[in-house]
Amino acid sequence: MDLIGDGLREAFWLLVHNRNGVYEIALRSIEVSGVATLVSLVLGVSAGAFLAFKRFPGRLIALTLVNTGMGFPPVVIGLIVAILLWRSGPLGDLGWIYTTKAMIIAQTAIATPVITGFTAASLSALDPRLRLQLYALGASRLQALWLLLLEVRLPLLAAIMAGFGAAISEVGASVMTGGNIAGQTRVLTGAILLEQSKGNFGTALALGIILLAMMVAVNLLFTWVQLGARRQRAAAAPAQEDAPRVATLTPWPRS
Amino acid sequence: MAAELTAPPKLAARGLRVRRGGREVLAIDALDVPAGRTLAVLGPNGAGKTTLLLQLALLERPDAGEVLFEGAPARGRELRLRRRMAVVFQQPLLLDRTALANVETGLRLRGVGRRERRARAERWLARLGVARVAGQAAHTLSGGEAQRVSLARAFALEPEVLFLDEPFSALDEPTRVALVEDLAALLAETRLTCVFVTHSQDEAARLAHEVVVLIGGEPRQVGPPEAVFTAPTDPEVAAFVGIGTMLAGRVLCREGGVVTLDAAGQRIEAVDERAFDEALVCLRPEDVTIAPAGQAGAGSARNHLRGRVRRIVRTGVDARVEVDCGAPVVARVTARSLAELGLAEGSEVVASFKATAVHLIPR
Numbered sequence: 001m002d003l004i005g006d007g008l009r010e011a012f013w014l015l016v017h018n019r020n021g022v023y024e025i026a027l028r029s030i031e032v033s034g035v036a037t038l039v040s041l042v043l044g045v046s047a048g049a050f051l052a053f054k055r056f057p058g059r060l061i062a063l064t065l066v067n068t069g070m071g072f073p074p075v076v077i078g079l080i081v082a083i084l085l086w087r088s089g090p091l092g093d094l095g096w097i098y099t100t101k102a103m104i105i106a107q108t109a110i111a112t113p114v115i116t117g118f119t120a121a122s123l124s125a126l127d128p129r130l131r132l133q134l135y136a137l138g139a140s141r142l143q144a145l146w147l148l149l150l151e152v153r154l155p156l157l158a159a160i161m162a163g164f165g166a167a168i169s170e171v172g173a174s175v176m177t178g179g180n181i182a183g184q185t186r187v188l189t190g191a192i193l194l195e196q197s198k199g200n201f202g203t204a205l206a207l208g209i210i211l212l213a214m215m216v217a218v219n220l221l222f223t224w225v226q227l228g229a230r231r232q233r234a235a236a237a238p239a240q241e242d243a244p245r246v247a248t249l250t251p252w253p254r255s
Numbered sequence: 256m257a258a259e260l261t262a263p264p265k266l267a268a269r270g271l272r273v274r275r276g277g278r279e280v281l282a283i284d285a286l287d288v289p290a291g292r293t294l295a296v297l298g299p300n301g302a303g304k305t306t307l308l309l310q311l312a313l314l315e316r317p318d319a320g321e322v323l324f325e326g327a328p329a330r331g332r333e334l335r336l337r338r339r340m341a342v343v344f345q346q347p348l349l350l351d352r353t354a355l356a357n358v359e360t361g362l363r364l365r366g367v368g369r370r371e372r373r374a375r376a377e378r379w380l381a382r383l384g385v386a387r388v389a390g391q392a393a394h395t396l397s398g399g400e401a402q403r404v405s406l407a408r409a410f411a412l413e414p415e416v417l418f419l420d421e422p423f424s425a426l427d428e429p430t431r432v433a434l435v436e437d438l439a440a441l442l443a444e445t446r447l448t449c450v451f452v453t454h455s456q457d458e459a460a461r462l463a464h465e466v467v468v469l470i471g472g473e474p475r476q477v478g479p480p481e482a483v484f485t486a487p488t489d490p491e492v493a494a495f496v497g498i499g500t501m502l503a504g505r506v507l508c509r510e511g512g513v514v515t516l517d518a519a520g521q522r523i524e525a526v527d528e529r530a531f532d533e534a535l536v537c538l539r540p541e542d543v544t545i546a547p548a549g550q551a552g553a554g555s556a557r558n559h560l561r562g563r564v565r566r567i568v569r570t571g572v573d574a575r576v577e578v579d580c581g582a583p584v585v586a587r588v589t590a591r592s593l594a595e596l597g598l599a600e601g602s603e604v605v606a607s608f609k610a611t612a613v614h615l616i617p618r
Contacts, residue, residue, distance in 0.1 A: 129348055132314050136342035137361035137412070140334055147360070151351050 007205030014206050020191070021183065026210055029187040032100050033168035036107035040163050044112045045156075048119025049145055053131065066120065069113025074106075074166075078173025081106040085177065098179035103187070106173040111163035118159030122152035157226045161219050168215060188214075263326030265290040265416055265448040266311050270320035273306050273472075281306045281472040283320070288416075293442055293449040295463035295480070297456065299495055303472035304452045305420055311450055312342050312418045338365050340416040341409035345424055347401035349393035349408075354380065354400075357393055358408045365412065379411040380404065383437065399430040406434070410441065416448045423458065435461055456484060456496060468492045486614050490535060493616065499540035499575070499585030504615070506532050513610060519581035524557045524610040531617035542612035543586035545576055547596055548603040556607035560584060564602045567593070578606050 014022045051063055083089050085097040085105070096102045126148060134144040149156060171189035178185030180194060188211040195204035264287035273281035281303045288294050288311065296304045309315040311322060313333040322329045324336050341361070349357045358376035367375070380386045383403040388396055396404060402422060409417060419438075423431040439462055442449055453459055459466050460480045467477045468487075475492045476483050487493040493501060504516035504523060516523050518536050525536070544554075548561060562580030574593045578584045584606045588598070598604065 127346070127348060129344055129346065130350075132309070133342065133344060133348040135314055135337060136312060136340070136418075137408070138334070138338040138364040143364055147350065 003201055003205060006202040007209060010202040011206030011209045014203070015210070020203070022207070022210065024183070025186055025188055025191050025207075026214065028100070028185075029168055029189070029211070030214065032103050032174075032187060033107055033164060036104045036167045037111055037160065037164040039104070039108045040111035040115050040167070041160060043108070044115025044159070044163070045119050045149065047112070047116040049123060049148075051116070051120040052123035063120065066113050066116045070117045072110070072113065074110050074170045075172035075176070077109045078106050078176035081109060081173065082176045097177065098181060098185060100178065100185055102177035103174050103185060106177040107167035107170060110170055110173060111167045114166055115159045115163045118155055118162065119152075122155035122159075123148060126151060153229055154226055157222050157229075161222045164218060165215060168211070263323075264288055265325060266450070267323040267326075268307075268311065268320065269323060271307075271310060271317050271322070272319040273303075273310065273315070274318045279472060281310065281317075283307065283472075283474055286467065286474055286477070288448060288450055289465070290448050291446045292464040293451055293462055295459035295466045296450065296452045296469055297454065297459055297466055297483075297495070298469035299454065302469040304454075304469055306472070307469065308342075308418050308420050308450060308452050312340060312416075313337050314342070339414060340418065341412045341414035342418040343402075343405050343409045343420065343422045345421045347393075347396075347398075347405040349396075349401055349404060351393060353390055353392055354385065354396065354404045355389040357404055358411050361408055361412050375411045375413075376407070379407040382410070382441075383407040399426055399434070402426060402430075402434065406438070410445075414447065416450070419449065419451045419453075421452055421454070424454075438462060456480075460484070468495060470495065485539065487537065487616065489616065493535070493537050497539065498537045498614070499587075500536070500538040500543065500583065502536040502582045502584075503618075504534050504536045506534070514615070516615075519560075521560050521581060523560075523613065525613035525615055526610050527613075527615050529615075529617060531615075533618045534615040535618060537614040537616060538584065538608055538612060540575060540585045540587035543584060543606050543608045545578065545586045545588055545596065545598065545604050545606055547598070548605055550605075554607065555609060557610040558608050558613070560606045562604060562606060564598055564600050564604055567598065567600055578604055580606060 014020065047066070051059065051066065081102060082097065084091045085094065085102050086092055087097060089097075096105070130151070131144055131148065134147050139147060169189065171193055174180075174185075174187055175190050175193065178187070178190065180186050180190040186194075188207055192204045192207045192211070195201075195207060266288040268283045268286045271281060271283040271286075272279060296307055298304050306315075310317055313322060313329055313336055329336050350360060352360075355373075355376055358380060359372045362372040362375060377386065377389065380389050383406055385400055385403045385407065388400055388404070393401065393404070402425075406422065423434055426434065435458055442462060449462075451459070451462055463480055465477065466480045466483045467474045468483060469475070470491050476488050483492070484496045487496055487498060490501060502518040502523075504518035507515045507517050507522070509515070512526055512528055514525050514527050516525065516534065516536060523536055527534075544556070545564075560578075560580040562578040562584065564576060565579045565583070566577040568575040568577075569590065572590055574588050574590055576586045576588050576593070576598065578586065586606060588596075
């Protein structure tokens with residue numbers, strides 16, 4: 001049997017006829033993982049900046065935890081979030097278990113350490129005196145942080161891509177916290193899992209192709225932004241002329 | 256003039272203490288930075304010069320004590336006061352954007368409008384001679400260009416106080432000399448208050464009205480550059496400012512302002528009115544002349560010490576000659592006179608110096 005060919009053909013028909021609510025599922029994937037990435041960005045950048053700039057007892061442990069978190073088994077995160085939100089669990093009264101909110105929490109827990117780690121590493125690589133220079137220029141703490149984040153915009157974009165990728169491609173935690181309920185919490189990964197278990201390899205593969213295509217599209221967008229930033233740097237650097245290094249004193253400027 | 260004397264100093268440190276890793280790295284009971292003047296902070300590596308600058312520039316909090324801005328404590332209004340000052344560090348520390356955008360960044364942080372910002376940035380880049388790199392990305396600039404952009408960025412802020420932390424030490428000699436001259440002209444024209452950290456006496460002498468010598472985190476001497484360089488008040492400052500010869504002396508007699516001392520078993524005359532029994536006899540190498548034994552005696556020098564050349568260290572056009580006169584006496588001699596006098600290690604010589612060239616540190 002030609003599984004891949006069938007898969008591609010089926011993906012095409014799924015998309016053309018919107019069978020099994022595939023658009024809805026794909027959109028929900030983007031929505032859940034997009035929100036989770038945004039929340040992770042806020043949390044991760046704050047935590048990353050804190051870890052990069054503050055010296056406090058336990059910093060080594062905190063950094064180790066973040067680095068562990070970057071590769072933490074998502075299924076364990078799913079389990080913890082599910083236990084916390086379980087109807088009889090400590091946060092059960094919220095009634096969030098088997099909703100997209102629960103999935104967003106789980107995916108945020110997966111993506112935040114990734115963004116935290118990238119942010120901390122790239123900010124730590126900057127000259128520590130650059131921060132002093134920004135304060136000396138008159139920057140408040142927030143302004144200085146903003147300018148430093150602009151300095152690390154390229155690795156930061158990579159962090160966002162990695163965080164989004166980790167969130168959207170995650171299945172265990174999403175199913176454990178969302179329940180994979182059709183029309184409510186079913187996302188692409190959950191749908192793939194379900195179709196595969198039903199033996200619908202073609203449909204599963206079709207959904208997989210859609211998931212991959214979406215990730216490629218999102219990464220293409222960010223990479224394009226990244227390259228644009230890099231091109232800007234290159235464009236702002238014309239070929240060096242052979243001018244004398246010691247410039248002459250020009251007359252005093254008049255205001 | 257009277258107003259200048261009664262006005263509070265632009266900046267002052269009172270009881271300032273900074274500790275790092277349990278060690279006190281800065282201890283300043285009182286230090287003033289007079290308004291409209293340039294104060295050079297001199298000292299060996301690790302003396303706490305940069306720490307002092309970071310304190311005065313309100314970039315670090317002290318462990319004790321306070322910084323006064325125009326007579327009032329700076330604590331609690333650091334951000335507002337920082338926006339009236341500017342700092343140029345040893346490294347240019349430019350942001351990853353164009354030279355022009357770098358100069359504009361500080362102005363933007365201080366709320367200067369777009370048009371004014373652009374005008375000032377362009378004007379100061381031109382003033383520092385780097386207008387042609389305005390559109391260039393910072394990371395493509397040469398060291399000298401980047402440091403000029405960094406200076407333009409500071410001057411464009413039109414600060415009331417300018418801090419310079421060894422801004423030229425990473426540059427090659429011609430670039431350094433050119434920048435020091437530019438800066439001297441700028442400081443003379445703007446009359447702003449400047450704190451200038453350096454370990455170069457040349458730069459301090461060229462730029463500063465006053466010098467403070469920091470050793471081990473403590474200000475050891477404050478005064479005009481000539482006074483500090485020729486009349487240090489303690490042996491460590493003397494060693495730092497390049498006093499080559501330091502001999503322990505005992506006063507033998509005084510007559511009409513001239514003190515005669517016994518040092519290293521020889522008689523030395525010095526001009527000094529102060530009362531003391533023992534003193535350290537200090538001589539700068541350039542004040543000591545050397546002649547082969549037998550040819551000395553001419554000239555106006557009152558002091559002649561006999562000795563033997565122990566070591567000759569050539570430093571480009573000059574040579575540093577160490578003479579053993581019972582105690583080491585150091586002279587700076589041009590390479591040409593060294594050859595003309597036919598001096599070599601082991602030669603019998605006479606080291607001569609004027610009574611007025613002797614500086615005494617009472618003990």
